[in-house]
Amino acid sequence: MDNDAGYWLGLSHVEGLGVRGAHKLIGHFGSPKAAYMASLTELEGSGLPAAVCQSVFTQAGMKEAEKEMEAATKADCQLVHFGSAEYPPLLRQIADPPLVLYARGDVQALSGHCLAVVGSRRPSAYGLQVARRLARDLAERSLVITSGLARGIDSSAHHGALEAKGKTIAVQGRGMDGIYPAENKKLAEKIAESGAVISEFPLGTGPTPENFPIRNRIISGLSLGVLVVEASEYSGSLITARLATEQNREVFAVPGNITTAQSFGPNHLIKQGAKLVDQWMDIVEEFPPEVRMQLLPSGKASDDGQGVEAAGALFEQSLTPEQKKVFEALRVDEALFVDTVLAAVPLPQAQVLQVLLELEMSDLIRQLPGKNFIRKL
Amino acid sequence: MDNDAGYWLGLSHVEGLGVRGAHKLIGHFGSPKAAYMASLTELEGSGLPAAVCQSVFTQAGMKEAEKEMEAATKADCQLVHFGSAEYPPLLRQIADPPLVLYARGDVQALSGHCLAVVGSRRPSAYGLQVARRLARDLAERSLVITSGLARGIDSSAHHGALEAKGKTIAVQGRGMDGIYPAENKKLAEKIAESGAVISEFPLGTGPTPENFPIRNRIISGLSLGVLVVEASEYSGSLITARLATEQNREVFAVPGNITTAQSFGPNHLIKQGAKLVDQWMDIVEEFPPEVRMQLLPSGKASDDGQGVEAAGALFEQSLTPEQKKVFEALRVDEALFVDTVLAAVPLPQAQVLQVLLELEMSDLIRQLPGKNFIRKL
Numbered sequence: 155m156d157n158d159a160g161y162w163l164g165l166s167h168v169e170g171l172g173v174r175g176a177h178k179l180i181g182h183f184g185s186p187k188a189a190y191m192a193s194l195t196e197l198e199g200s201g202l203p204a205a206v207c208q209s210v211f212t213q214a215g216m217k218e219a220e221k222e223m224e225a226a227t228k229a230d231c232q233l234v235h236f237g238s239a240e241y242p243p244l245l246r247q248i249a250d251p252p253l254v255l256y257a258r259g260d261v262q263a264l265s266g267h268c269l270a271v272v273g274s275r276r277p278s279a280y281g282l283q284v285a286r287r288l289a290r291d292l293a294e295r296s297l298v299i300t301s302g303l304a305r306g307i308d309s310s311a312h313h314g315a316l317e318a319k320g321k322t323i324a325v326q327g328r329g330m331d332g333i334y335p336a337e338n339k340k341l342a343e344k345i346a347e348s349g350a351v352i353s354e355f356p357l358g359t360g361p362t363p364e365n366f367p368i369r370n371r372i373i374s375g376l377s378l379g380v381l382v383v384e385a386s387e388y389s390g391s392l393i394t395a396r397l398a399t400e401q402n403r404e405v406f407a408v409p410g411n412i413t414t415a416q417s418f419g420p421n422h423l424i425k426q427g428a429k430l431v432d433q434w435m436d437i438v439e440e441f442p443p444e445v446r447m448q449l450l451p452s453g454k455a456s457d458d459g460q461g462v463e464a465a466g467a468l469f470e471q472s473l474t475p476e477q478k479k480v481f482e483a484l485r486v487d488e489a490l491f492v493d494t495v496l497a498a499v500p501l502p503q504a505q506v507l508q509v510l511l512e513l514e515m516s517d518l519i520r521q522l523p524g525k526n527f528i529r530k531l
Numbered sequence: 532m533d534n535d536a537g538y539w540l541g542l543s544h545v546e547g548l549g550v551r552g553a554h555k556l557i558g559h560f561g562s563p564k565a566a567y568m569a570s571l572t573e574l575e576g577s578g579l580p581a582a583v584c585q586s587v588f589t590q591a592g593m594k595e596a597e598k599e600m601e602a603a604t605k606a607d608c609q610l611v612h613f614g615s616a617e618y619p620p621l622l623r624q625i626a627d628p629p630l631v632l633y634a635r636g637d638v639q640a641l642s643g644h645c646l647a648v649v650g651s652r653r654p655s656a657y658g659l660q661v662a663r664r665l666a667r668d669l670a671e672r673s674l675v676i677t678s679g680l681a682r683g684i685d686s687s688a689h690h691g692a693l694e695a696k697g698k699t700i701a702v703q704g705r706g707m708d709g710i711y712p713a714e715n716k717k718l719a720e721k722i723a724e725s726g727a728v729i730s731e732f733p734l735g736t737g738p739t740p741e742n743f744p745i746r747n748r749i750i751s752g753l754s755l756g757v758l759v760v761e762a763s764e765y766s767g768s769l770i771t772a773r774l775a776t777e778q779n780r781e782v783f784a785v786p787g788n789i790t791t792a793q794s795f796g797p798n799h800l801i802k803q804g805a806k807l808v809d810q811w812m813d814i815v816e817e818f819p820p821e822v823r824m825q826l827l828p829s830g831k832a833s834d835d836g837q838g839v840e841a842a843g844a845l846f847e848q849s850l851t852p853e854q855k856k857v858f859e860a861l862r863v864d865e866a867l868f869v870d871t872v873l874a875a876v877p878l879p880q881a882q883v884l885q886v887l888l889e890l891e892m893s894d895l896i897r898q899l900p901g902k903n904f905i906r907k908l
Contacts, residue, residue: 280788280790283790284788284789284790387892388888388889388892392892408789409786409787409788409789409794409798409801409807410786410787410788410789411657411661411786411787411788411794412661412785412786412787412808412809412810413657413660413661417786418809421786421807421809422892422894424786424801424807425806425807425809425813425894429802430786430798430801430802430807431789432789432795432798432802433789436802511765512765515764515765515769515799517799517802
């Protein structure tokens, strides 16, 4: 058993300290252990309330931590504390990262390139289908799909990732001694076989409503971005999307018919600036180049560092010969004036113009002002 | 019969001149009549090709114009030429405004605040319903709905405007001696009773495919913006949307399920920056304040020039008492910090925060960085 984990767990049980207070304390002393070893005067120098300093000085939380560590082992859970190398790097960057995560499964999955896929617990058939398909497509490109194990969209997202033999992470709003909802027990087991089921809540914590918004910040915090598939007006998914924005993560949304209540949320997010998604590429193309390079098929990409070319190659497979000719005449690093493209491609002018429109519609190229064209990736 | 119209019509019949050439010529001489009266030397000074100058000098087009004017009268059409006060002001601003419009109905409608509603000729039931509803809602706020009289979305848009007893304009891709498609003859008659059916094509021009893109620039050119409701991948509606962008008009689109082919177009447009629309307000709020003031219910607005307040009043009708309290605590001209709002509203803190979220979801207020809130209109 990791000895350090005890001190981290201890601090998470000090009443009145809170996650932010704990990080302040650790910032001051360098580690939870050092905080517990400090004198009362030193503790009071941290700027935290006197009562809290007194608690830490009297080793508050350490007994609970000891029990908790035993229980975690029995519950087949690893503890991943903030100081450990296995702590997910993106989660580390949020304003209030959990001190300790309880994890069942492969904790390495937590450090993969994650994308959250969340949405309504009462979705339409359309929502279920789309969540599953997009999660599968994204997991096939080795993205780790994070979600909340809830009924509806969350479950579909986990299933989609598993279908692709990809990894997926379920973040629970209750302690790891149970699965919520209970009907997802089998699903949780499958998830833990390749990915992980995690929680920041101590064992024995029930799935009470106030836990879910707290849990949601972890779903988005683990992830490069959050994709919302169906969400009604005051849905928790919209809260997750807002948290994602506050955490500087991308927000993506799948649009839907404006006559469907479940599409209100995603459509609203798109109005507010979320990126509309109707295929997996819409998501991947927003990621930083170094992430894209690791996601897209390797080979050429890893050899010469030309990730952009690899991406192009992937898209090109679906092009007609004419589209390929025009696409190849375009550049990634410089927009070309339409006349230059016309001169470069041995096809009738009208056809080249038509193909340029097709490529633009397929999101492979972009038209810039003044009839200039550039490859999009 | 307007005597000037003859010269404008004449120029539109000069071979090799074209709309842009004609405007260049008129720019040089001040009017079509002056161009026809000019000497050959003077004409050649305009910089147009010698053959074209020769044509104008020999009064080319004037005979056709005379016949055309008689035929227009017989066909119950007015001629609205570029020099006339009835020429639609927004259309005047595009790069290649038609020299003459043939119009049946009320030519004043052409100068109203127009919005184009266009889309697929093979829409889904959803598309038909939404086009009709949005056109009706917008026409109720006295927007003039412009469209192309085509089957599908266009027809639904015209019908929706008529249902609201509003005005609508059909822009034809053929001469005004017929209606295309023929099944819309009755619809065209109804449109002309309060709005107008128009065309720039001479009488006798058939509905050939190449006319439609040319016609589309008038649909967008008349309008403050273009709303696309369903459009498949290579649809004419997407061309209209592109023309709208080139004409500096707003592009709006109704999203739809990503599994529906007809929603590909609007979803694609939204990805490219078109504004997602799920209610009429989404459109109106993008218009300049002076336009909004004329559209929204008069009374207060026209009395004190506070169009913004009138808009607020309109939205407020649908608010709960709590929402109203919070909404009224906010300002239109200054964002308030959340603590200021909490202090100003005599409700529990949690409730105020919940109501702020509700108002934001309803698009009535906006949250600015740093927990500041402002009324949206």
